[in-house]
Amino acid sequence: MLHFQKWKVILVGAIVFAGFIFAAPNLIPSSALQGLPSWVPQKQVNLGLDLQGGAHLLYRIDEAELVDDWLGTIRGDIRETLRSNRIGYVDLNKNTTARAVSVRIRKPEDVDKAFTDLKKIAAPVGNDVFGGFAGNDIEVTKSGDKITLTATELGLNDRISSAIQASIETIRRRVDAFGTTEPSIQREGRDRILVQVPGVSDVQRLKGLIGETGKLEFKLVDASANAGEVALSKKVPPGSELLYSEDEPPVPYVLKDRVMVSGENLVDSQPGFDSRTGEPVVNFRFDAAGAKRFGRATQDNVGLPFAIVLDNKVISAPVIREPILGGTGQISGNFSVQEANDLSVLLRSGALPAKLSVIEERTVGASLGADSIESGKKAAIFGMILVVAFMFVAYGLFGAFANMALLVNVALIFAVLSLMGATLTLPGIAGIVLVIGIAVDANVLINERIREEMRSGKSPIAAVDSGYSRALVTIIDSNVTTLIAVLVLFWLGSGPVRGFAVTLTIGILASMFTAVTVTRMLVAGWLRWKRPKELPL
Amino acid sequence: MFRGITFIPPDTKIDFVGQRAITWFVSAFLTVVPLVLVATVGLNMGIDFQGGTLIEVKTKENPAQLADIRGKISGLGLGEVQIQEFGAPDEVLIRIASQPTEEEQQASIAKVKEALGDSVTYRRTEIVGPTISSELIAGGTLAVVVAMIGIMIYVWFRFEWQFAVAAIASLVHDVTATIGLYALLQLEFNVSSIAAILTIIGYSLNDKVVIFDRIRENLRKYKRMPLVELLDRSINEMLSRAVLTHVTTLLAMLPFLFFGGEAIYGFAVAMCFGIVVGAYSSIFVASPMQLILGVQREAFSGSTSPAKGKSEAAASA
Numbered sequence: 001m002l003h004f005q006k007w008k009v010i011l012v013g014a015i016v017f018a019g020f021i022f023a024a025p026n027l028i029p030s031s032a033l034q035g036l037p038s039w040v041p042q043k044q045v046n047l048g049l050d051l052q053g054g055a056h057l058l059y060r061i062d063e064a065e066l067v068d069d070w071l072g073t074i075r076g077d078i079r080e081t082l083r084s085n086r087i088g089y090v091d092l093n094k095n096t097t098a099r100a101v102s103v104r105i106r107k108p109e110d111v112d113k114a115f116t117d118l119k120k121i122a123a124p125v126g127n128d129v130f131g132g133f134a135g136n137d138i139e140v141t142k143s144g145d146k147i148t149l150t151a152t153e154l155g156l157n158d159r160i161s162s163a164i165q166a167s168i169e170t171i172r173r174r175v176d177a178f179g180t181t182e183p184s185i186q187r188e189g190r191d192r193i194l195v196q197v198p199g200v201s202d203v204q205r206l207k208g209l210i211g212e213t214g215k216l217e218f219k220l221v222d223a224s225a226n227a228g229e230v231a232l233s234k235k236v237p238p239g240s241e242l243l244y245s246e247d248e249p250p251v252p253y254v255l256k257d258r259v260m261v262s263g264e265n266l267v268d269s270q271p272g273f274d275s276r277t278g279e280p281v282v283n284f285r286f287d288a289a290g291a292k293r294f295g296r297a298t299q300d301n302v303g304l305p306f307a308i309v310l311d312n313k314v315i316s317a318p319v320i321r322e323p324i325l326g327g328t329g330q331i332s333g334n335f336s337v338q339e340a341n342d343l344s345v346l347l348r349s350g351a352l353p354a355k356l357s358v359i360e361e362r363t364v365g366a367s368l369g370a371d372s373i374e375s376g377k378k379a380a381i382f383g384m385i386l387v388v389a390f391m392f393v394a395y396g397l398f399g400a401f402a403n404m405a406l407l408v409n410v411a412l413i414f415a416v417l418s419l420m421g422a423t424l425t426l427p428g429i430a431g432i433v434l435v436i437g438i439a440v441d442a443n444v445l446i447n448e449r450i451r452e453e454m455r456s457g458k459s460p461i462a463a464v465d466s467g468y469s470r471a472l473v474t475i476i477d478s479n480v481t482t483l484i485a486v487l488v489l490f491w492l493g494s495g496p497v498r499g500f501a502v503t504l505t506i507g508i509l510a511s512m513f514t515a516v517t518v519t520r521m522l523v524a525g526w527l528r529w530k531r532p533k534e535l536p537l
Numbered sequence: 538m539f540r541g542i543t544f545i546p547p548d549t550k551i552d553f554v555g556q557r558a559i560t561w562f563v564s565a566f567l568t569v570v571p572l573v574l575v576a577t578v579g580l581n582m583g584i585d586f587q588g589g590t591l592i593e594v595k596t597k598e599n600p601a602q603l604a605d606i607r608g609k610i611s612g613l614g615l616g617e618v619q620i621q622e623f624g625a626p627d628e629v630l631i632r633i634a635s636q637p638t639e640e641e642q643q644a645s646i647a648k649v650k651e652a653l654g655d656s657v658t659y660r661r662t663e664i665v666g667p668t669i670s671s672e673l674i675a676g677g678t679l680a681v682v683v684a685m686i687g688i689m690i691y692v693w694f695r696f697e698w699q700f701a702v703a704a705i706a707s708l709v710h711d712v713t714a715t716i717g718l719y720a721l722l723q724l725e726f727n728v729s730s731i732a733a734i735l736t737i738i739g740y741s742l743n744d745k746v747v748i749f750d751r752i753r754e755n756l757r758k759y760k761r762m763p764l765v766e767l768l769d770r771s772i773n774e775m776l777s778r779a780v781l782t783h784v785t786t787l788l789a790m791l792p793f794l795f796f797g798g799e800a801i802y803g804f805a806v807a808m809c810f811g812i813v814v815g816a817y818s819s820i821f822v823a824s825p826m827q828l829i830l831g832v833q834r835e836a837f838s839g840s841t842s843p844a845k846g847k848s849e850a851a852a853s854a
Binding site: 207371378391398437455478486 | 539540541542543544547593595639640642643647650658659660661662663664665666668669676677679680683684687688691692695728729731732735736738739740742743744746747750774775777778781782784785786787788789790791792793795796797798800801804805808
């Protein structure tokens with residue numbers, strides 16, 4: 001009991017020392033840290049959104065829209081395939097609920113040929129565990145003269161995955177343009193994206209920027225129709241569509257269905273000011289193909305209006321004064337400077353593959369975060385003082401040993417949190433305090449056991465020895481049960497609650513080291529030094 | 538040298554289990570009344586589990602004109618709206634019922650912000666859509682059940698099945714009592730309440746395991762002692778430890794009640810209550826349950842003698 005091997009003492013000392021060193025940066029303001037040389041540990045604990053303020057936005061991608069788009073593509077492919085093979089067909093239909101497109105072949109003798117050709121539309125999806133062939137994205141079946149192409153679960157998952165990936169890239173470009181530090185954008189589950197942006201104040205604007213699909217289209221205005229009448233009668237001429245502007249009240253426009261050029265051909269867009277009016281505008285540039293198409297379309301329609309459409313809303317509908325051949329253009333629409341800026345970001349970042357909707361939002365203002373830090377700190381310090389005082393009153397010197405170990409425990413929690421880059425939340429602070437309670441419990445168990453052993457007449461050294469070894473089993477048993485509950489919490493929770501589980505787990509594990517090993521060394525050192533006839537317990 | 542104060546004298550002999558006629562009644566009361574409360578008064582479900590919108594604002598005028606705010610918001614046609622003071626006289630919590638779709642939910646926030654304009658600053662906004670709230674209910678329930686089963690398996694593995702059953706019974710008691718407190722005080726029941734319940738489960742069990750450990754030890758030591766006497770002896774031996782450890786944890790948590798702020802108040806109340814209830818159920822539920830379940834002494838009278846206590850873990854496994 002009294003003699004620890006030298007390497008053990010050195011190891012424990014090193015861990016304790018490292019704990020204090022790596023926890024120390026949290027006591028220094030980050031501005032002062034930057035002035036220190038690079039070999040000094042500088043990692044601080046990350047504060048959760050509830051403590052530093054920020055936005056937590058959980059988006060879900062619109063699966064129905066993805067399916068619908070896909071079925072549209074499949075229908076186009078079928079049409080193309082049958083036409084190029086000169087196979088006559090009727091009843092080319094999309095069935096969204098069945099996730100299928102079906103077609104009937106006119107001549108019975110063509111059915112087999114059509115079936116073989118249409119099978120080529122299906123593409124393999126290689127996403128099983130080994131990256132090998134797992135199945136096709138489309139299943140092709142035939143019954144009589146009817147051929148059905150059904151989107152498979154595998155194919156759908158693959159589509160969702162790539163749509164999510166593309167969305168994440170797009171959102172990242174948009175949020176980066178917002179100029180905040182360390183946003184986190186990640187996939188959650190099958191069809192969700194979690195966006196966490198610390199320190200953001202204008203959440204409404206952030207949401208506007210992320211959630212906008214950003215589908216830009218240039219379309220000709222249908223000059224043959226009177227938009228006002230069409231809006232009233234709802235009789236839209238074939239080949240055209242009725243769209244509205246974002247004005248209040250909305251202005252109706254009848255536009256040709258066909259897209260002159262779309263945002264996919266855009267290579268750049270920047271906010272700027274109109275050279276004549278000084279009004280904020282967005283300047284854009286097309287790639288070569290886009291410039292060619294835009295040039296041809298404007299050449300053929302000089303004197304006619306066209307519309308710039310964003311997410312099916314007309315931004316502006318200028319008249320083509322002269323052919324625009326250079327591939328650059330300007331969008332004006334009574335923007336404020338900020339609106340022009342956001343629109344250019346939106347266009348530059350590309351469109352989202354499908355609509356995203358917010359299914360959960362949690363936003364904390366910076367002032368509330370600061371208040372929470374203050375109150376959490378205050379409560380934690382008070383709690384710690386009360387526990388330390390009580391332990392000393394209850395156990396005297398042995399209580400003081402426990403208190404020293406407690407200090408090491410708290411330092412270790414902060415050191416591990418800092419090194420892991422884990423996040424400290426307000427419930428996390430409560431978790432640390434709970435650990436303080438649980439950690440001294442181990443010492444209560446040990447000290448009570450030592451008292452019992454003393455009463456049964458054992459010598460100080462023997463009492464301490466069996467006190468520690470007997471209490472150890474109990475301490476492990478009781479901590480394991482707490483850990484089981486906390487691990488479940490970690491698995492269940494997100495955000496603040498997970499922060500609680502993290503500090504509690506780290507704290508309990510650290511407490512087994514500090515409350516048992518560290519105090520034991522302190523007690524042993526003291527016993528060797530004083531050689532007391534009886535224990536002050 | 539200062540030895541510390543012995544709060545509970547070592548020769549304390551209270552016949553806890555002897556009073557079981559009374560304490561069974563109390564325990565039953567603590568289990569049944571919460572259920573009745575939940576059924577009649579109901580829980581104050583937060584938006585985590587109900588869906589909806591929650592906005593915390595600080596008003597420019599102090600104190601806040603609640604009636605004025607209510608007037609501005611109730612005219613927006615957003616369904617049920619709750620407006621209450623929150624923590625300080627110039628802080629107001631606005632709760633709006635769940636809207637049929639996620640888009641409308643987003644629109645509701647914009648409407649409120651428009652109606653309140655510059656008269657307030659926004660401290661916190663939470664929107665939970667219907668998808669998420671039903672997932673949180675399922676997840677929360679599952680978590681509590683999984684934690685209980687996990688703990689039961691562990692206790693069964695380390696002790697005997699009787700201890701596992703007693704542990705679960707007393708945990709159910711603790712959980713229902715805590716939920717009852719939520720109903721009684723109409724504290725908001727949300728994800729952090731589940732966190733509180735899970736923590737109480739873990740912490741309360743911690744205590745039961747310590748007493749079980751002593752019961753097991755004494756079963757080996759005193760082979761002929763009547764069970765009631767043996768249980769009382771075990772509890773009394775661990776009483777000092779039980780009281781002290783609960784006091785320290787309570788001391789650590791209490792400041793959160795007073796200084797922790799509104800955000801963590803409900804959690805702190807539940808934790809403090811849970812610590813006390815857990816202490817009660819260790820003594821008055823978990824231990825006397827051994828009488829009913831009939832602990833098998835034979836299970837402990839095996840190879841090891843009490844003098845070689847170090848190998849007790851191996852013997853019981």
